[in-house]
Amino acid sequence: MSNEIMRLKALKKSYNIGMPNEVEVLHGINLTLSVDDFTALVGPSGSGKSTLLNIMGLLDQPTSGELYLHGQATSAMDDLERTQLRGRALGFVFQFHHLIQAFSALDNVLMPLMLHQGKPDNEARDRARALLAAVGLEKLSDRRPNQLSGGQQQRVAIARALATNPALLLADEPTGNLDSKSAEEVFALFRKIQSEHDCAVLLVTHDPRLSAQCDRTINLVDGRIVDAL
Numbered sequence: 001m002s003n004e005i006m007r008l009k010a011l012k013k014s015y016n017i018g019m020p021n022e023v024e025v026l027h028g029i030n031l032t033l034s035v036d037d038f039t040a041l042v043g044p045s046g047s048g049k050s051t052l053l054n055i056m057g058l059l060d061q062p063t064s065g066e067l068y069l070h071g072q073a074t075s076a077m078d079d080l081e082r083t084q085l086r087g088r089a090l091g092f093v094f095q096f097h098h099l100i101q102a103f104s105a106l107d108n109v110l111m112p113l114m115l116h117q118g119k120p121d122n123e124a125r126d127r128a129r130a131l132l133a134a135v136g137l138e139k140l141s142d143r144r145p146n147q148l149s150g151g152q153q154q155r156v157a158i159a160r161a162l163a164t165n166p167a168l169l170l171a172d173e174p175t176g177n178l179d180s181k182s183a184e185e186v187f188a189l190f191r192k193i194q195s196e197h198d199c200a201v202l203l204v205t206h207d208p209r210l211s212a213q214c215d216r217t218i219n220l221v222d223g224r225i226v227d228a229l
């Protein structure tokens with residue numbers, strides 16, 4: 001069986017900035033991510049990292065080229081198919097965690113399960129508790145986000161991203177808003193997830209100390225991959 005999770009082939013993205021102007025910001029990206037990948041996506045501001053991440057997350061569509069997820073071409077899919085595939089295969093962690101303030105940590109982790117399965121059953125609750133334990137927050141599961149530190153909130157966001165058991169976790173500057181100690185801890189958690197949950201990780205980071213600890217670095221400059229080590 002192939003180890004490939006995602007493959008990007010000759011992928012281009014242009015933005016329409018008012019007729020007749022179109023600006024191409026990704027110029028033909030070829031890239032394969034495999035099951036055991038732990039990858040940093042780096043590059044200067046404006047190089048196209050978020051644009052690429054949004055396309056990889058099936059949140060946006062390329063202008064041309066193809067994205068294969070588990071070998072399945074995605075360009076001809078309709079919105080519903082894309083949403084379902086995203087929910088099954090991908091998890092997201094953002095710089096600002098977007099937790100729901102009115103919900104406890106446990107209910108935040110349950111959110112994606114409720115979206116997919118409706119009212120959470122005992123099995124879903126057990127799974128959410130186990131995920132909070134995996135990120136070291138078993139004792140704080142009843143707290144609301146504003147009763148947690150920034151690093152703890154990001155841990156809740158990571159547990160939430162894992163709720164649907166994704167094959168690939170996409171993280172956009174997940175430590176960008178944290179002090180350096182919390183950033184190291186959250187980074188270590190991504191490592192643990194990749195090895196213990198069989199979940200490939202791709203994270204955008206501006207922090208060279210973190211990208212140096214990844215197995216692979218994809219360097220994006222002006223919408224092109226200049227080296228993928």
Ligand SMILES: Nc1ncnc2c1ncn2[C@@H]1O[C@H](COP(=O)(O)OP(=O)(O)OP(=O)(O)O)[C@@H](O)[C@H]1O
Nearest residue numbers: 015016017025043044045046047048049050051052
């Ligand atoms: N919706 C949009 N419409 C037009 N241009 C856009 C749009 N979104 C992004 N761009 C442009 O595309 C280019 C790439 O932006 P992108 O946000 O992907 O870069 P980035 O590498 O993530 O930057 P940063 O590190 O600052 O977050 C930039 O020149 C940006 O101005």
